[in-house]
Each structure stands twice: as C-alpha cells, then as structure tokens.
Amino acid sequence: MYEPLVRHALFPAYETIVKRRGTAAHIAEYERGQWLDRKSLDALQLRKLNELLDHCWRHVPFLQRHWREHGVRPGALTSVAELAAYPTLTKAHISANYDDMVATPWKGRTLTKVTGGSTGDPFRFEYTMDVYARRTAVMWRGYGWGGASLGTRTAYLWGTGLRKGGWGGFKDRLYHGAFNRRFFDAFSLSEANIDERIEEIVRYRPKAVVGYVTPVAVVARRMIETGKTLSGVRGVLTGAEALHGPQRRDIEQAFGCPVFNTYGSREVMLMASECDRHQGLHVNADHLVFETLDSAGAPVVGSSGDVAVTDLHNYGMPMVRYLNGDRATYAGTACACGRGLPLLASIDGRVLDLIETPDGRHVPGEFFVYVMLDWPDVKQWQVVQTAPDAVQFRLVVPQPWTAERRDKLTAKVQATAGAAMRVEIIEVDSIASTPSGKRRLTISLANADMAA
Ligand SMILES: [Zn+2]
Numbered sequence: 001m002y003e004p005l006v007r008h009a010l011f012p013a014y015e016t017i018v019k020r021r022g023t024a025a026h027i028a029e030y031e032r033g034q035w036l037d038r039k040s041l042d043a044l045q046l047r048k049l050n051e052l053l054d055h056c057w058r059h060v061p062f063l064q065r066h067w068r069e070h071g072v073r074p075g076a077l078t079s080v081a082e083l084a085a086y087p088t089l090t091k092a093h094i095s096a097n098y099d100d101m102v103a104t105p106w107k108g109r110t111l112t113k114v115t116g117g118s119t120g121d122p123f124r125f126e127y128t129m130d131v132y133a134r135r136t137a138v139m140w141r142g143y144g145w146g147g148a149s150l151g152t153r154t155a156y157l158w159g160t161g162l163r164k165g166g167w168g169g170f171k172d173r174l175y176h177g178a179f180n181r182r183f184f185d186a187f188s189l190s191e192a193n194i195d196e197r198i199e200e201i202v203r204y205r206p207k208a209v210v211g212y213v214t215p216v217a218v219v220a221r222r223m224i225e226t227g228k229t230l231s232g233v234r235g236v237l238t239g240a241e242a243l244h245g246p247q248r249r250d251i252e253q254a255f256g257c258p259v260f261n262t263y264g265s266r267e268v269m270l271m272a273s274e275c276d277r278h279q280g281l282h283v284n285a286d287h288l289v290f291e292t293l294d295s296a297g298a299p300v301v302g303s304s305g306d307v308a309v310t311d312l313h314n315y316g317m318p319m320v321r322y323l324n325g326d327r328a329t330y331a332g333t334a335c336a337c338g339r340g341l342p343l344l345a346s347i348d349g350r351v352l353d354l355i356e357t358p359d360g361r362h363v364p365g366e367f368f369v370y371v372m373l374d375w376p377d378v379k380q381w382q383v384v385q386t387a388p389d390a391v392q393f394r395l396v397v398p399q400p401w402t403a404e405r406r407d408k409l410t411a412k413v414q415a416t417a418g419a420a421m422r423v424e425i426i427e428v429d430s431i432a433s434t435p436s437g438k439r440r441l442t443i444s445l446a447n448a449d450m451a452a
Contacts, residue, residue: 026137027150033286034141034339041285041340042080048312049083049289050076055103056318062100063320066093080289084299088308088321091123101317102126110316114376115266115369122376125267126317134313135269138287142273145282146260147234148208154181155201157189157211157219182206186215187367187416191359194222202230209236209255214354214364217247220254233257237273239264263347265324268311272344280331280343288312290344291321292330301332304348353444358389358420365442371412375405380431385445390422397427 036044056063057074070087077083094101102110110126140150148154182204184197198219201209209216216238223229233255239262248259262273263281271290272281283290289312292305299305307328308321331345352365368383380396393409395401410423440447 023133023136026134027140030134030137030141030284030286034282034341036286036340038334038340038342045285045289045312046077046080049080049310052310052312052315052318052320053077055315056320059103059105060101060318061104062093062097063089063318065100081299083289083291083310083321086321088293088297088323089319090323091325094125094317094319094322095123098124101319103315103318106316113266114373122372122378123267125319127314128316131311131314131316134287135311138284139264139270142262142270142282142284143208143210143237145273145275146208146237146262147257148210148237151180152207152234153205154208154210155204155206156181156183157186157209157215158183186212187363187370189215189218190361190418194219195226198223198226198228202228205232206230207232207234209233211236211238212364212366213238213243213247214362217250218362220247220250223254224250228254230255235260237262261347263328263344265326267319267322267324268309268314271309272347275335275337275339277335277337279333279335279337280345281347282335282339282341283344285341292328301330302345304329304346353440353442353447355383355385355391355417355442355444356388357417359418361418363417367416368442371409374408374412382431382441382443384443386424387422388445389420390424391417392424392426394426394428394431396430400427401425 033041033044054074054076057067066089067086072086106126106128110128111132112124112126114122114124143149184201189197201219216236235257236251236255237260238251243259243261251259258276258278260274260276260278261281262270264270268288270284271288272283274281289310291299291308291310292301293308294300294303294305304327307324307326309324310320310322311318327348329345329348331343333343335341335343352369354362354364355368356362372378372381378395378397382394384392384394386392391413406425409425413423414421
C-alpha cells in the first residue's frame with residue numbers, strides 16, 4: 001500500500017516542491033527510454049551528444065583547448081562512434097584546469113562533490129542540480145529492475161554517511177523513513193554484532209536489499225550457517241565490487257531471491273545494472289555514452305577495456321570521455337528482455353582490494369575511501385596490508401602529520417577492523433602506478449607484491 005503513495009505522491013512532492021529538482025518528469029522520460037529500439041536509442045544519444053559538444057565548444061575553455069590540441073574541430077557528429085576522434089579526459093586534466101572546466105554560463109551555480117577518487121587523489125568536480133535529478137531518476141530505474149523501485153521497503157547494507165544525532169540525524173531518519181528505506185552500517189559489521197544485525201534485518205522485513213558485495217555476502221553466509229532465512233524479498237542489489245559466482249549463490253540461497261549486480265561511481269552515479277534476465281548489465285545509454293577502450297585508445301567490444309564515460313547532461317562541468325580508472329567488457333549482444341540498452345558482460349579489475357582483518361572478516365576497499373574523505377589535504381594515499389594483522393597507510397602530504405591525526409586515523413580503522421589490527425602510517429614522496437598507469441588504493445596481502 002505504501003509504495004504507490006511514495007511513488008505517486010510523496011516523492012514528486014518532495015522533489016519538485018521541496019527540492020525543485022524535477023526528478024519525477026525525468027523518471028517518466030527514462031521509463032520510456034529503456035524500451036526504445038537500438039536505432040531510436042542511437043538517434044537519441046547522438047542528438048544529446050551533439051547538443052553537449054556544441055555547448056562545450058561555446059562555453060568550456062579547457063575542452064576547446066584540449067580538443068583543438070588533438071586536432072578536433074567544431075561540428076556535429078553523424079554517429080556516436082565519431083566521438084572516438086575526441087581525446088579522453090583524465091582526473092589530472094580536470095584538477096589542473098578546474099576553473100576552465102566549468103561552463104561559463106554555469107559559473108557560481110554548480111554543486112561541488114569531493115570523492116576519495118579511484119586513483120588515490122582526492123578528486124573534486126562540479127555538477128548541476130538538473131543532472132543530479134536525472135541521475136537519481138536513472139538510479140531508480142535500474143534499482144526498479146531488481147525489485148527495489150522507489151518506495152519499496154528496502155534494507156541498505158551500505159557505508160551510511162548518516163548523521164547520528166541532533167537535527168541532522170533527525171532529518172536523515174525522517175528522509176529515509178519517508179522513502180521507506182533503512183540503513184544498516186556495513187562498515188561496523190563484526191563477528192560480535194553480525195547475528196544481532198541479521199536479527200534486525202529479519203525484523204525489518206525488507207522487500208529488497210541493497211549493499212556492497214562483501215557485507216551482503218558475509219551476512220548471507222552467516223544466515224546459511226545459522227539457518228536464518230528471509231521471505232518476501234524480491235531482489236538483492238549489489239554494487240561497488242566485482243560479484244563472484246559463489247557469492248551470488250550464497251546470497252540467492254540466504255535471501256531466497258535473485259541477485260542484481262549494478263555498476264556506478266560517485267562521478268556519474270549509476271552507469272549499468274542487471275535486469276531480470278541476468279544476461280549482463282544494461283548500460284544507461286539514453287543518459288550517458290559508455291565506451292571501453294583498448295591500450296591504443298580504440299573502442300573494443302568483447303574484451304576488457306578502460307572505461308570512458310560521458311554524462312550527456314552535466315552542462316555545469318561536462319566531462320567528455322572521462323577515464324574513471326575502471327575496466328569493463330562489452331557483451332555486444334542483445335538482451336532477451338527487449339530493452340534496447342546495450343549489455344556489459346562484466347565489470348573487471350576495480351582498483352580496490354579487500355582487506356582481511358585478524359579475526360577473519362573482510363573490509364571492503366570503499367571503507368578506506370570513506371575514511372580518507374576526512375583529510376582532503378592528503379594528495380595521494382594507498383593502504384597496503386603488510387601482514388595478517390597489519391596495514392600500512394602511505395600518504396603524500398603537504399606537511400608532516402600530527403600525532404593527533406595519526407591517532408584519529410588509527411582509531412577509525414581499528415573501530416572497523418578490530419583493535420588487533422596494527423596501523424602504520426608513513427609519509428612518502430610519491431606512490432607508484434601500475435603498468436597501465438593506475439594507482440591502486442587498497443592492496444590486499446595476496447596482491448602485496450603489487451605494492452613494491
Ligand atoms: Zn535485459
């Protein structure tokens with residue numbers, strides 16, 4: 001009963017009246033977009049792309065310089081494939097030319113987001129309220145395929161980012177309560193509290209579960225071992241990490257429903273997600289251009305390539321052919337569900353490893369990304385597990401770290417990884433990149449040789 005109320009009344013009211021985002025109109029547009037055939041989808045994508053490129057040629061000083069330097073001249077493309085003539089864009093380009101990356105008509109009217117970055121540098125970028133509304137709409141579409149549509153009673157096993165007390169905490173609880181979702185902090189999951197946490201989730205009786213792969217898989221394994229079950233769950237949506245076969249089977253057994261993998265990032269939010277045919281992840285091609293490039297920079301299908309993404313609606317800071325540091329494989333096949341959105345076969349080689357704790361738990365690499373957001377002045381960082389009970393933080397910092405900062409970082413890590421985890425913090429001049437030019441943020445014991 002509650003879901004239609006949220007979808008048709010509460011959410012549009014909140015988004016349009018309170019936030020003035022217009023998300024509801026975007027939701028309707030993307031609901032239609034998924035069913036376009038490939039030809040109509042290509043035409044739509046080309047129209048949006050040409051509008052964005054034209055805007056950049058007029059209003060984004062750095063892109064004009066960057067593109068001219070690579071021999072590209074203004075003019076409409078006749079196919080999306082012609083975008084391959086444009087040079088790619090890196091985090092370094094954006095950071096070094098920040099003001100010139102903001103479109104002149106949008107100066108002073110954009111929102112700023114800071115991420116831990118997938119290359120180890122704190123990364124800042126701008127976006128508009130309109131693109132945020134669109135990204136939210138695209139996210140709900142993808143979540144809906146997995147049974148977690150807007151208003152569905154959903155348990156989130158996530159790094160919460162939730163404010164705990166006071167007015168902020170109250171507003172957060174109200175907001176999430178109104179949208180019928182509840183957050184269970186994935187980063188504080190431990191041997192000591194896992195059964196209690198499972199009990200809470202079972203009592204909450206969610207219709208859908210959303211979470212990082214690792215905590216969801218850990219909870220699922222424990223449920224199987226202790227004979228706990230959940231009924232009435234339509235789908236479990238996982239994200240942020242590669243999902244392996246055994247994890248998928250455990251989760252499906254424990255929660256009694258299919259698993260839907262998703263792929264997103266802080267820069268552009270949801271890029272691709274699985275439908276109920278589970279033949280791959282549908283790319284949101286009516287909202288962004290998603291390319292995978294070989295080592296020579298040429299688009300590839302059927303084998304793994306570097307992800308280059310173009311959000312077609314971020315007119316505040318247009319990131320065209322942005323290399324986000326991930327790798328993925330295009331399937332190049334159509335899905336039996338009939339959606340025209342093309343399929344990814346897999347998300348490969350993210351730059352975050354799991355860290356194992358002395359008591360045998362796994363901490364997702366994302367945890368360290370969240371922790372490091374507290375110190376935006378750190379230029380680069382890397383966490384290497386050097387022993388079963390030790391991690392080493394390597395920091396590139398403008399000035400030596402105080403004892404107070406060291407204690408705070410150590411306390412944060414031990415609060416999640418356990419007091420037995422030793423935390424070593426060293427300052428270094430630079431952090432080595434892998435041969436492909438990426439910097440790994442977290443390196444597990446198994447991969448420790450990569451940290452040399
Ligand atoms: Zn499908």
